[in-house]
Amino acid sequence: MFTxxxxxxxxxxxxxxxxxLDVAADLARHYGIPVCYAAVTTPQPxxxxxxxxxxxxxxxxxxxxxxxxxxxxxxAKTVISHDPSVDLDHALREARQEVGADLVVMASHLPxxxxxxxxxxxxxxxxxxxxxxxxxxxxxx
Amino acid sequence: MTDDPTPEGIPAxxxxxxxxxxxxxxxQDNIEGQVGPFGFDIHNPVFMISGLSIMAFVFYALxxxxxxxxxxxxxxxxxxxTFDWFxxxxxxIFVVFCLVLIVLPVGxxxxxxxxxxPDYSYIGWFAMLFAAGMGIxxxxxxxxEPVYHMAISEPLGVPSPIAEDGSIIPENxxxxxxxxxxxxxxxxxxxxxxxxxxxxxxxxxxxxNKGLPLTIRSAFYPLLGERVWGxxxxxxxxxxxxxxxxxxATSLGFGAQQANAGLEHVFGIPVNISVQVFLITAITAxxxxxxxxxxxxxxxxxxxxxxxxxxxxxxxxxxxxxxLTILNDFVAGIVAYGKDLPALSNxxxxxxxxxxxGWTSFxxxxxxxxxxxxxxxxxxxSRGRTVREFIICVLLxxxxxCVLWMAVFGGTAIDQVLSxxxxxxxxxxxxxxxxxxxxxxxxLEGLPLSAIxxxxxxxxxxxxxxxxxxxxSLVIDTITAGGKIDAPGxxxxxxxxxxxxxAIVLLIGGGLGxxxxxxxxxxxxxxxxxLAMCFAIFRGLQSEx
Numbered sequence: 001m002f003t004x005x006x007x008x009x010x011x012x013x014x015x016x017x018x019x020x021l022d023v024a025a026d027l028a029r030h031y032g033i034p035v036c037y038a039a040v041t042t043p044q045p046x047x048x049x050x051x052x053x054x055x056x057x058x059x060x061x062x063x064x065x066x067x068x069x070x071x072x073x074x075x076a077k078t079v080i081s082h083d084p085s086v087d088l089d090h091a092l093r094e095a096r097q098e099v100g101a102d103l104v105v106m107a108s109h110l111p112x113x114x115x116x117x118x119x120x121x122x123x124x125x126x127x128x129x130x131x132x133x134x135x136x137x138x139x140x141x
Numbered sequence: 142m143t144d145d146p147t148p149e150g151i152p153a154x155x156x157x158x159x160x161x162x163x164x165x166x167x168x169q170d171n172i173e174g175q176v177g178p179f180g181f182d183i184h185n186p187v188f189m190i191s192g193l194s195i196m197a198f199v200f201y202a203l204x205x206x207x208x209x210x211x212x213x214x215x216x217x218x219x220x221x222x223t224f225d226w227f228x229x230x231x232x233x234i235f236v237v238f239c240l241v242l243i244v245l246p247v248g249x250x251x252x253x254x255x256x257x258x259p260d261y262s263y264i265g266w267f268a269m270l271f272a273a274g275m276g277i278x279x280x281x282x283x284x285x286e287p288v289y290h291m292a293i294s295e296p297l298g299v300p301s302p303i304a305e306d307g308s309i310i311p312e313n314x315x316x317x318x319x320x321x322x323x324x325x326x327x328x329x330x331x332x333x334x335x336x337x338x339x340x341x342x343x344x345x346x347x348x349x350n351k352g353l354p355l356t357i358r359s360a361f362y363p364l365l366g367e368r369v370w371g372x373x374x375x376x377x378x379x380x381x382x383x384x385x386x387x388x389x390a391t392s393l394g395f396g397a398q399q400a401n402a403g404l405e406h407v408f409g410i411p412v413n414i415s416v417q418v419f420l421i422t423a424i425t426a427x428x429x430x431x432x433x434x435x436x437x438x439x440x441x442x443x444x445x446x447x448x449x450x451x452x453x454x455x456x457x458x459x460x461x462x463x464x465l466t467i468l469n470d471f472v473a474g475i476v477a478y479g480k481d482l483p484a485l486s487n488x489x490x491x492x493x494x495x496x497x498x499g500w501t502s503f504x505x506x507x508x509x510x511x512x513x514x515x516x517x518x519x520x521x522x523s524r525g526r527t528v529r530e531f532i533i534c535v536l537l538x539x540x541x542x543c544v545l546w547m548a549v550f551g552g553t554a555i556d557q558v559l560s561x562x563x564x565x566x567x568x569x570x571x572x573x574x575x576x577x578x579x580x581x582x583x584x585l586e587g588l589p590l591s592a593i594x595x596x597x598x599x600x601x602x603x604x605x606x607x608x609x610x611x612x613x614s615l616v617i618d619t620i621t622a623g624g625k626i627d628a629p630g631x632x633x634x635x636x637x638x639x640x641x642x643x644a645i646v647l648l649i650g651g652g653l654g655x656x657x658x659x660x661x662x663x664x665x666x667x668x669x670x671x672l673a674m675c676f677a678i679f680r681g682l683q684s685e686x
Contacts, residue, residue, distance in 0.1 A: 012168075042626040043253065043260055043349070043524045047168040050160050050352030051254065082260060082522075084627040086435030114179050118630055 002027075002132070005035045006077075006101035008092050008121075011048045011058060020107035020136040025070035027105060027134075034073035035105075037063045038095045040084045052080050075099075089124040096129055108135040160352035161362060165370045167354045171623050179631040184623030186375045191382040191621060192639075198387075198659070199643055202652030210651075213658035220662055221502040222494070228505035229488035229497070231668045235335040238675050239532050242342075247682040248529030253349040259525030263534075265441050266522055270337075271539055272444035273518045273612040277392070277605040279329070279451075279546050280598065281399060285580040286328065287551025288558060288571045291321025296496040297484050302559065303572065309559060318555055322470060322547055323477035327485045328501065329543040330478065331536060333508040336671065338535040340516025341523060343674040345531070346681045349524050354624020357381040357513050363677045377670070378620050381513035384663040385620075386640055388511050389613040391657040393644040396606045397421045402578035403599040407592065418645050424603060425641030428610035432633045436522075440611050447604050454597055455549055461588045462553035470552035474544055506664030509671060517619070518612045521626075528682065554584040610640060 007024040009017055028035045041048070041055040049055035056078040067074035077099055079091045096104060108122035115123065126133040173182045202209045221228070242248055251257055259266070290296055292303050299320040302313035343360035353359035358374030365373050397417040404410040431439035459467055491497045523531055554567045562568050566583035570576045585594045614637035621636075622628035647653045 040627075044355045044521070044624075044626050045167055045348060045352045046625065046627065047166065051349075053254075083436035085630050085633070086433065086439075087437065114177070118179070 002031050002103040003033055004099060004101045004103070005033060006038055006096050006099050006104045007035050008038050008040075008095075008104070008106045009059075009062070011039055011055070011062065012046075014062075016138060017107045019138060020105055021066065023134065023136050024105040025066065025072055027103065028072035029070065034075060035063075035066070036075045036077050036099045036101060037066065038077040038079060038092065038099070040079045040081050040088055040091045042084060043080060043082065052078065089121055089128075092121065092125055093129055096125075096131060101131060103132045103134065104129065105134045105136065107138060110137060110139075160350075161347075163353070163362075163367065163370075165367070168623055168625050170370070171625065176631075180629040181632055182625060182628045183621055183632065184378075186372075187378045187382065187623070188621040190375065190379050191386070191617075194379070195383065195386055195639075195643065198656065199646060199652075202647065202655050203650040206651045206655075209655040213655040213662075216662050217503075217658035218498075220665055221506055222498045224665060225494075225498050225502040226488040228502050228509070228664070228668060229486060231509075231672060232332045232336065232505050233486050233488070234675065235339050235671065236331050236536075239335045239338050239536050242678075242682075243529050243532050247685070248532070249527055250346075250350070250682055250685045251525070251527045252345045252531065253524040257349070257525040261441070261522055265445060267534065267538065268444040268448040269441055269522050269612070270515075270519045270535060271542070272447050272605065272608040273515050277396065277602065277609060279543065279550075280581060280602050280605060281577060282325070282329075283546055283550035283581065284554045284567065284584045285571055285577050286325040287321040287547055288554050288567055288580070289321075290324040290496070290500075291317045291555055292558070292572050294324070294493075294496040294500065296320055296324040296493055297481065298493055303562070307562060309562060314559060318470070318559070319473055319477040320481070321555055322474035322551055323481045324485065324496065324500075325547050325551060326474055326478045326540075326544050327482065328504045329547065330540040332486070332505070334536045334539050336505075336508045336512050337515045337519060338532055339671050339674055339678070340512045341519035341535060342528065342531060343678050343681075344517055344520035345523050346528075346678060346685075348520065348624075350685060351681065355517070355521060355626065356620050356624035357517065359624070360674050360677050363680045364673055380663060380666065381517075382617050382620050384510045384660055384667070385514040385613055385617055386636070386643065387656050387660045388514065389610060389640050390643040390647065391653050391660060393421055393424065393606060393610065393641065394648045394653040395657070396602065397424070397644070397648065399578035400599060400602050400606075402576075403582055403595065403602065406579060406582045407595045407599065414649060417648055420603070421641055421644050421648065424606050424610060425637060427604075427607045428614065428641075429634060429637050431607060431611040432614050432637055433630065436615065440608065440615065443604060443608050443611070447601065447608055450597065450601055450604075454594065454601065455546065457590075457594060458553055458585075458588065459549050461590075462549070463556045466556055467549050467552045470555075471545060471548035474548050474552075478544070503661070506661045506668075508664075509667045510660050510662075510664040512667065512671065514613055514616050517616045521615075521619075550581070550584065553588070554580070557584065557587045610637065614640065 005024055005028055024035050039059050041052055049058055059076040059078050063074040063076035077095050079095050081087045081091045106122050108120050122135040170184055171182050172185045292301050299316050300313050302310050302317040304310055347353045347359040348355045356378055358369045358377045361369050397420040400420050401412050401416050405412050431443055557565045558568045566586045570579040570583040581598055582595050585591045614633050617636045618633040
């Protein structure tokens with residue numbers, strides 16, 4: 001059915017991604033395919049790491065931890081963006097293409113009126129990416 | 142599922158060695174939340190104090206305009222005449238400091254660590270630092286200053302070639318021409334770019350090599366230690382936001398007046414508040430689109446377009462103007478600048494106080510108050526360069542471009558004034574009456590196709606304002622987000638809009654001049670800040686070796 005999952009993650013807010021990470025792991029085990037955990041960082045120091053290299057090391061460790069917990073194969077993909085507040089969607093699209101993922105599993109907030117001005121990242125990805133996108137809400141009404 | 146995103150035992154990156162060991166985590170003092178549907182992530186003391194004090198000052202300027210005008214009207218000349226020696230002396234130190242860094246072994250330190258690769262190509266990098274740094278100034282002062290210094294301000298006592306009755310005094314012409322260019326190049330060459338380079342280098346070094354947040358306070362870590370994350374740091378960052386926002390708002394207000402003058406000249410559009418408010422709104426709207434398209438998709442693209450169009454105008458004036466004279470002026474300007482630099486930059490015992498205090502001291506205070514904004518923006522786009530490469534490109538190349546610009550625009554204007562004074566619009570607008578906004582258009586009027594080139598001039602002026610406004614909004618957003626680059630987009634929309642709103646309110650209510658004087662007054666404390674930065678840079682670079 002699928003050959004590769006991409007799971008975009010925000011290392012600064014891992015606590016908000018619980019369901020999406022579980023769904024990605026379940027699907028990976030179900031289809032026997034690997035998950036690539038992708039995250040976007042800046043050249044400047046940020047909340048998670050002092051440099052892109054340190055960020056990448058943390059993402060690799062995170063992916064290894066997920067693989068050990070859930071028993072699936074996992075890799076990590078760090079994307080460096082000069083302006084992630086704006087370029088995140090584009091960075092994720094490129095990451096999906098580079099990784100060759102045909103299924104993206106990512107967390108997304110409940111829709112609200114703000115999405116008319118700033119659409120959700122998951123929504124933008126679903127609009128443009130030539131792949132299946134599985135958006136996982138943290139909770140449902 | 143782990144709740145700990147920062148597992149133990151991860152080695153420090155090899156590229157960015159010698160990180161500063163601090164317990165401070167970037168964003169730890171930030172407040173995250175929602176205003177309606179929009180998210181925010183702000184450094185609360187800095188964001189709130191900056192926003193509220195800006196509103197308080199605007200309110201003061203509107204409520205008590207005469208008092209504000211009197212206080213700040215006194216403050217500006219008082220500062221630039223009392224502390225002229227300090228501004229001139231400090232600027233000399235910055236130039237010497239930068240030149241020394243080029244030749245010292247620490248010049249080989251790479252910003253971002255040994256293995257870092259530059260984020261931007263030379264063209265994109267150069268276009269951005271130039272457009273943010275002084276593009277708009279060149280449009281307005283490129284004609285005005287060389288002519289004014291040649292004919293009126295008499296730097297170093299070089300006499301004017303224009304007699305009181307308007308006739309030309311032939312024996313004064315050559316020396317005055319050379320001095321007009323040299324005195325202008327002095328204000329746009331090594332010194333301002335050294336000021337920017339010091340701030341930018343301090344921020345880039347402490348951000349990329351030491352792992353501290355991209356915000357002004359980080360450069361003070363060697364001096365203040367952990368105290369930099371407390372109120373000392375809040376004050377430094379707030380002062381930077383203050384100077385940047387008021388600097389941008391007052392420039393936007395004055396710029397709208399100047400663009401309006403150009404529109405009247407070309408299209409006969411009347412000069413009034415409504416047109417100027419419309420211009421500010423339009424500039425802010427385009428700047429909003431630019432910041433929402435981001436650094437690569439908006440700011441960089443606009444900067445490159447601007448540089449391309451400015452280069453075309455430069456080539457046109459070079460070819461349509463007196464080409465040989467201009468090329469001669471270019472060489473003569475550099476020679477005169479080199480020769481007169483020691484005398485022009487001498488901070489004490491000067492007799493040409495009109496030039497020294499009225500122009501040089503004012504410029505230095507202005508460049509210094511502008512430096513947190515431009516320096517931080519340059520730092521943001523300069524990762525991957527060595528210190529030597531950084532200084533050469535930020536100090537020497539822009540200086541050379543400025544010399545060329547002044548030689549082409551100023552040289553052409555001076556030629557128009559001296560070769561046919563009675564028919565010269567430049568003489569009428571700069572010497573006979575002091576009308577700065579018109580100086581560029583007056584010079585273009587003396588060349589072919591002036592209807593087209595004047596329109597290009599207006600467009601360039603407006604787009605240069607957009608590139609200052611969008612990069613300024615990014616800088617303020619980063620400082621008020623505690624150095625976080627990935628703060629939610631609505632915040633930069635807030636700052637960009639706020640900046641336009643402040644400009645409009647002050648334009649309508651009066652008070653632009655008072656607030657510009659206040660911006661300049663921030664130049665004094667920032668001069669001390671910049672001197673401290675030189676020490677911090679040196680300490681920081683030493684530990685990189």
